[in-house]
Amino acid sequence: MNLFFDESGEFKAGVAMSQQGEAYQVELPSGKRTKVRARDVLLQFSAPEPVGFMAEAQAIADDIDANFLWEVAGQDEFGFADLGNEYFGHEPKPHEAAGLVLKLHSAPMYFYRKGKGRYKAAPEESLKAALAGMEKKRQQALVQAQYVEELKAHRLPDAMRPLVQQLLFKPDKNSIEYKALDAACSEMQIAPQRLMLAVGGISSAKELHFSKFLFESFPKGIGFPNVQLPALPELPVADVQAFSIDDVTTTEIDDAMSVTRLPDGKVRIGIHIAAPALGIKRDDALDAIARQRMSTVYMPGDKITMLPDELVDVFTLAEGDARPAVSLYATLDTSDWSVVSTETRAERVPIAANLRHNDLDMLVTEENLATNAGEYPHKEDIALLWQWVQMLEKGRMAKREAFGLRPEQTNRVDFNFYVEDDVVTILRRKRGAPLDKIVAELAIFANSSWGKLLHDHGVPGIYRAQGASGNGWAAKMQVRMLTHAAPHQGLGVDQYVWGTSPLRRYTDLVNQWQILACVEHGVTAPLAAPFKPRDADLFAIVSAFDAAYGAYASFQSDMERYWCLRWLAQEKGDAEAMRVEATVLKDEIVRLADIPLVIKLPGMPQVARGAQVRLDLLRWDEVDLTVEARLLDVTQNAGAEPALDEEDMSEDLQEGDAEPVPAEPAAETAPADHPASE
Template identity: 70%
Template sequence: MNLFFEESGEFKTGGILNQVGEAFQVELPGGKRTKVRAKDVLFQFSSHEPAELISEASQVSEEIDLDFLWEVAGENEFGYQDLGKEYFGHDPKPEEAAGLLFRLHSAPIYFYKKGKGRYKAAPEKSLQAALAGLEKKRQQAIIQQQYVDELVQGRLPDAIRTNTVALLCKPDKNSIEYKALLAACDELHISPERLLLDLGGISNPKELHLARFLFENFPKGTRFPKIDIPDTALELPEAEVNAFSIDDITTTEIDDAFSVTTLADGNIRIGIHIAAPALGMKPDDSLDEIAKKRLSTVYMPGDKITMLPDELVNQFTLSAGEKRPAMSLYATLNPQDWSVLETETRAEMIRVAENLRHNDLDSLITAESLEKREGEYPHKDDIAVLWHCSQVFEKKRMEKREGFGLRPEQNNRVDFNFYVDENDIVTIERRKRTAPLDKIVAELMIFANSTWGKLLHEHGIPGIYRSQGGGTGSWLNRMQVKMVTHAAPHQGLGVDQYAWCTSPLRRYTDLVNQWQILACVNYGITAPLSAPFKPKDANLFAIVSAFDSVYSAYGEFQSKMERYWCLRWLSQNNVRQVEAVVIRDEMLRLVDIPLTIAMPGMRPLARGTQVRVDLIRWDEIDLSVEARLLDVTENVDETASDENEEELTE
């Protein structure tokens, strides 16, 4: 005797070996033995071999008309044997009973299972809805396969073309477009990014990296709403100075300018003039809401996404020949030892005489030419004064830095400037951080940020500071740069406090600090009552948190794009063998461009060791580089320092 039974949702057959109580010992067609409970047995039969019954039942099942079976079943719950008698016109034979069970079990949208061998026909409305759903899925499967076929054949379906960025960044994994893309990629053994680039969904790797960043950080696009331009013809005293700015040729948000005045008593007054959008914007007004959403300008080689609309920037940027509102810090110095005698902060109008550019002057203005008073260029005497001043400021910072227990700062580190033309040809230029114009700007900005940070602290109002040192744990943890709302030392820079104040057109933190500083200037000792942000202000903490997160994301994107343009530079110049410097274990940096390369398995070499490397291949999509070490030069390049320090330049 044989059994037809259900086990784990499947129908099976087997021959009875023995029975003990309510359990059968059964041998399955493949020879395996199993224990079957009596309650799982649907019927016994002896007319067929177990495997033969399954074969014949499958044929019977295929011949059963589901729609007719559903009509025969009626509305009430039924047992399979009763339905079989109605459908077949007689008590069902074993193969017919099994085939009917197969058919009922395989059509859950037609028949709901109610128990062992018992079912109920689905209501007509439910059945029609389910059938419509099945038809929709069938049609979607057809369309999905059409998409797959087109992709494999090298054509990009319109439905995927219009959804390219979302498919790569945040896809709906249940959509037929995403499923088709994955299926085609599996068939072609290629990544979605490469397939969409190959088929023109994205024009090039640069656009891919940019699209991903914009999708994540600017989901509504980068366009600004229409704004009302504030009146910058303010009733402020006009500074009687001959001011000038020093920037890269690509800079349009000119935040800072400088002036030098010799006073009647022989002392020298240095002016640091910062663009003052805080005089035309107020916390929580419509312009502030725009700045608060972006929090910073986003920089990338050849392009940028500004924090403020261009028309607003143009009202405050310190363009040559234009009268602009500014927040000025004046420092009176004794020219004998360049000590600071006093400082004063003013809100005033300023007319910058010239916008000087590094690109035009770096070759003329060197430490040697300044020492010998050689060359002819604008504001030569003023620049000489600022150069001496910056050297004194740096020396004092380094003394304080050493007082914090840190070794002297490396003075020969190299920066790189990227220039991308309209044809996407990239030029990368090395610039030593100790170049005089760089040092002048850096030191005066540090001086201003430290002085204004002290001003906020002395007036008892909070600001947004950068702090380094004084932490716990490892050296890296102790030296991690943090953002705080109270004055705290920045040991890396060698200052007692450092508040970001000198880039209010480009960083929201600086704009906030400018509002706070203006409160000090306007209200003096009553500033704590009038400043926009009070001590322990929750809104200020929220700004710090939001800015920290956004600034980190923007910085990561800038680094990624610089790496991309480094790879483009390699391709454009057909570079294969390069000089590199060890910056830490198994990590190199190229000498000519700021490209780092991981060299797993490389033998240990001292930091700064120069090596020659063969670049085997690189990928502009995942930004990877494969290289092999050719030769080692035992010279040590001190510019390879990767110390965790604050960037000196703005």
Template identity: 65%
Template structure:
């Protein structure tokens, strides 16, 4: 005897080996034996064999018309055998019974299961809805298959063109388009990014990296037109006193947001009045107004080679930037300096209109304004005498910071590195190296550090909060103490060698500086009553929120800048490769298998690099690179020199570096002077093991 039974939602047949009142011992066609409860047995039969029954039952089930079967079933609950008589019109064979069970069980939207072998026909509305759903899924499956074929053929389906970025960066994984994209990628053994590039969904690798950043940080676009639609055009104040100076700025040739300018005036008593003039958009923007909301949402100008996304609308930047030939609103810090020893006699801050006589560009002056030329009074260039004065004072300011660093247990700053400027035109990149610490760099850097420190003290003395950057304060190990922190009260910055440091000199492009400018203007205008009228009072919760939000966004912006600089470094290789000039390159060992190239600011990891000291110079054979993954492959050729004869690496490569941010080598370098080496190369703890405190000055 054989039985057809249900087991764990499946139907099986086997021959009976033995039987008790409550169960059967059954041998399946596979040879496996199983104990089956009597209540689970649906059909008992002598012939055909169990294996033949299953085969015939499936064939019969495929021929049963579900719609007719559903009509025959009626509305009442039924047993399968009763329905079989109605449908087949005669006594059923074991195979027909089993086939009917298979068919009933395979159509749960037609028949609801009510028990062992018992069912009930679903209502007509439910059946129609289920059929519609099945048809929809069928059509979707056909459409998905069509999309997959189009993608495999290198064509992007029309419906996917408008959602290419969403599919890459924030996909709905249940969507038809995403399923088609992933299916095509699996068949082609590629990634969604590369498939989008090959089908035209993303135009280029550059657009891939750029669009990913915009999708996350600027989902509504980078323009200001929709934000400024209901905002009155900005205006210049007309009641400011005009400063009796001829100020000048020093910036990269591409700089448009000119935040700072300098001036030198000889006083009747022989003292020097050195002016540091900072653009004053804080006069046009007020806390919680519409433009403030725009600036606070962006927090900073975003830099990348060849482009930028400004923090403030262009209309306001054009009015308040310190452009040549104009008198523009500024917050000025005047230091009276004794030229006999270059000591600071006094300082005073003013809000005024400052005439700008020139916008000097270091691209054209770096080779002229050298240390030797300044020492020998050589050359002919604008503001020559003023720059000579500022150069002498800048060296004294630097020496004072170095002495304070030494008092805090830190070594002198390292200025033996090269900085790099990126210039992009028509997707052709030029990467220009320039020595860090040139006279023009040092003049601007030292005077901006002086201003940020002095104004930080001004806010603290008046009892109002500001946004400070500190380093070396707190407990923990050396790495923890050397981490740069943002605070709302004055605290030392050991790495810079100043008692306090408040970003205040870039209000056109950094929100923290704009906030500090409001606070500084309150001190200038109201003196001892500043705590009563300053936009941000002590313990203002909004100020803490600004600090937190700025930290998060600024880190993201810097990561993006690093990504784009790395991309353009690889594009530079593509250009040089075509010219047969980049087959082999030189690099300096940063640590273990991490190298920094000499000619461009590209940091790579080279697996299998022989063990050698930090600072060793090596030659590499370039194998290839990938502009999508931003990876670079090379092969070690030879050791060129040891660190004793080539000091090509300093501690900056080992640790977190912000760089001398007030060096105006380019606007982008004000935000981040180096590419991050990568997660493993920026292990600041390893630097601590090398020499506690051996780091470059970083604001």
């Protein structure tokens, strides 16, 4: 006896070898034996043999029209044998009955299963909807196949053009566009971003990196809404002639300085910071713009400003005008360079000059300052500031050592990027050059002094703190953002706020509001300040700033790496490989000498930090930002640039300095990864 049975929704036929109670021992055509319950048996037959039976049943099923069968079935529940009598016009033979079962089971849109061998025809409306859905899927499959063929032919389908970024960065995996892209990539063995580059969806690797960042951080675009420029209060005009020191590309000039020689022989140093807080008020439309962005975004050759250009133009410390500023004045006794007193004022500051590193770096050197050589604007003021900032740095280093840290390294090299018409120039600058140090030390002095001012008045602010927290060296050296004063051991100061870049960092704008409250209201400042002690919104700002700043830092790092690879392509020419010098930073990590490109050399022999190595750069990828290099030899050069020690690793390679990336580009202020940068 042969059986036709249902095994977990699959219909099979076999020879019944034996029966025990309600179960059969059945041998399948493959020779395998299986146990079949009696309730799963639909038909018993003697001929033909199972293989031929199933072939005949399938032929019957293929010949049955589902639409006609549905019309014959009616709307009542039925057994397949009953329907067989109606459909065939006679009691169905075993293979006909089996073919009917196969057809019913293979048409779930037409027939709902109600039990073993029992079915019910789908309602007409449900069937129409299901058939329409099936037809839609069929059409979509045709469209998808067409998309795949176009992509394989390196043509971007028109329907995919407005979806390129979404397909790459946040795809809807159920869409036919994504399925087509995924299928084409699988067939071509290529990554989606590379295929989009090949078909013209993305014009270049640079656009790929930039588009990804904008998609994630600026989903509504980088344009500004129309803004109404604020009315400024009446302010006294300072009796100074201030000047700034920045890179030639700087447009957001946050800080300037002045030197006034007093009749009693003392000197008054002015540190003047642009004052957007005098025009922007908490929770107004301009504040909403700044708070949404949190910071200016920097990349080689471009930037996305925190504030609209027309607003920056109102507050930037441009030469030839008296600009609103918050000024910190320090009166010095030049006999020992001690600070006699400090005072903070809101005023208009005449800006006599915007000096540029590009014009002065070769003139204002330590050697020229020591011998009074060279001629340049504000020469005497710069010479005096140079003397004071050396004392400031010496005091910070003493306190840093008192915290248990080694002195900062000042003989390292920083790099400036300049991009024009997609051609990049990367210039080396020695860290701690006089102009850098003047700007950096004045900023640290101002931020530390204003941090103390807020603390003394009981007004919260956004502080940067480092050290004495957590377990282990890395945890202790991690920079934290707090709303109360705490030491920044890496800088060697008792407290440190960000307050000297309010045109390009939202934290500095917030702190400037708080500083102005202290200046205007004195002991009642805690009641008048925009942010009160333990203000939950201040904690929210800290959290949001950390997230945004981290994303901006990662993007800036990626773009600097991209432009380093572009520089390699420019310099390599037609050579098969490019030979370069590099310095070992740690273990298998090396940094090129001529550009700030850090790469990993797996399997490199253990060598001391600071050792110089020679490499052949074989290949690099501007999409993945990877470099393939070959080690040629290692030279223990005593004159090599020192590698990072543990403190520098925590500061430069994590976020352990006063101004981690993304800072204003190194050329615009001080080196971006330098603890003293601002």
